Amino acid sequence: MYLETPKKFRGLANQAHQVAENYLRPISRKYDKSEHAYPKELDLLAALLDGMNAGSPDAVGATSASKRKGAAVEAGVKNGGNLSACLGVMEMCWGDVGLLLAMxxxxxxxxxxxxxxNDEQLKRFGGTWAAMAITEPGCGSDSAAIRTTATRDGDHYVLNGEKIFVTSGARADAVVVWATLDRGLGRAAIKSFVVEKGTPGMTVTRLEKKLGIKASDTASISFSDCRVPAANLLGNAEIDVQKGFAGVMETFDNTRPLVAAMAIGVAKASLDRAHDLLKRAGCRFDYRKPLLSVTHAEATLYRLEAEWESARLLTLKAAWMADNRLPNSKEASIAKAKAGRVANEVTLKCVELAGxxxxxxxELLEKWARDSKILDIFEGTQQIQLLIVARRLLGKSSSQLK
Structure with a gap:
């Protein structure tokens, strides 16, 4: 196994790190104190990233995360869009998680x-900024309990329901909404729809005040007889009871490694800063010495660095599997569970080490500790990830192991 960053991605990763250091860090505290204010500086940065990605089959952002047929063009083992996206996200979140989410x-x-x-939708929604709306007031971790409905009416679907905790819900150009075609058929009937901003019947009802990631807006959105073109349904419109929820859940196979990468980035920022502060305080950091012969602070940081490295490698593995069209649901959940927990522990412990x-x-250490908490919650909580892993290992269905 070759565990270093692939050569073809090092330039992108280095550029992302420079952007994080010189562009995100300087405005990090400003937008932490100005919740709901849109970071206008990101418009120029988004254009810069578009330029970095132009003509490249392997972009650094969320749009490159895919396991679709035809996504891989190389024969044999491929390092592709999912891996590059994770590497870019890690570096950007070393700068600021909230600003990355607001980009x-x-x-x-x-x-x-x-x-x-499909290909037509990829072309039509190219350049669109899309949020994702899954959670509802009565439906949190159990995505299969979604109550928002989508009823076919000619060439449209009519959506009715409410979504909460939608990241970038007020700012994005469109929202990918999960809704059910038939409540009686359970999870098999859940589909996702692209609802463009300004569509009649879609209303942003509230912006949340949060513990962290304050640069990112988090919205509640209601749908009242919201008519969406049938062509905006993602994936197969047919209800396949045998396949069940698998089609829509494939989204998480791509997004969970990205969230894990966010956790890796903010944890690395805390480790780097704590290392610098402790070194100034007299810690020598001689990695050749056994743990029993170094200070408690040094030993603690060594342990945190080991935890961070294991989470990082698990995240890269899940992304690499997606690039190679391998089933990675279990690995995506393992990475998300590990990285989310590690980020919470690392950021809080680094606050403690710095006194x-x-x-x-x-210092930004206290901000990173606040920002990291959400990374263990959204896109599936720590507990849900462990439940998914248990189901995969034991060969149980969701109805058999709850």
């Missing part, structure tokens, strides 16, 4: 479109 055309809905759209300095607003 135009890099929404989780873009990864859903990349995963499920009073880490708790104050003169």
């Amino acid at each position: 135009p055309r890099q929404g989780l809905g873009n990864a859903a479109i990349a995963a499920l759209a 009073a300095l880490g708790y104050g607003e003169d």
Whole structure:
């Protein structure tokens, strides 16, 4: 196994790191203190990223995350869009998670479109900034309990329901909405629809005030007789009871490694800063010494670095499997569970290691600790990820193991 960053992605990763350091970090605190204010600086940055990705089969953003047939063009083992997207996200979130989530055309809905759209839809929604709306007031971790309905009416579907905690829901050009075609058929009837901003019947009803990622807007959206073109349904319109929920759930195989990559990025930022602060305080960081012969602070940081590295490798593995069209549902959940937990532990522990300095607003450590919590929650909580892994390992269905 070759565990280094592939040569063809090093330039993209380095550019993403430079953007994070010189562009995101300087405005990080500004938008943390100005919740719901749109970071206008990101418009120029989005254009820069579009230029970086132009003509490249392997982009650095969510739009490149796909397992669609034809996505891989190389024979044999491929390092492709999913891996490059994760590497880019890691570097950008080393700068700021909230700003990455607020970046135009890099929404989780873009990864859903990349995963499920047909060629015509990919072309039509190219350049669209897409959010993703799954969670409902009565439906959190159990996505199969979705109550928002989509009823066929000629060349349209009529959507009715409410979605909450929609990242970039107020700013995005479109929202990928999960809705059921028939409540009586359970999870098999759930499909995803691209609802473009300004569609009559779609209304942003509230913006959430949050613990972290304040640069990113999080919205509640209601759908009242919202007419969506049938051509905006992603994937197969037929209800396949045998396949069940699998078609729509393929979205998570792409998005969960991306969320894990976000966690890897913010955890690395905390580790780097804690390392610098402890070194100034006199820690030598001689990795050749056994743990019992170094200070507690050094030993703690060594352990956190090991946890971080394991989460990073699991994330890259899940992305690599997607690039090679291998079933990666279990690996995506393992990566998301590990990285989310590690990010929470690392960022909080780094605050602790830095003492009073880490708790104050003169340092970004306290902000990273707040930002990291959501990465263990959205796109499936820690507990749900462990449940999915258990089902895969034991060969149980969702009805058999709840």
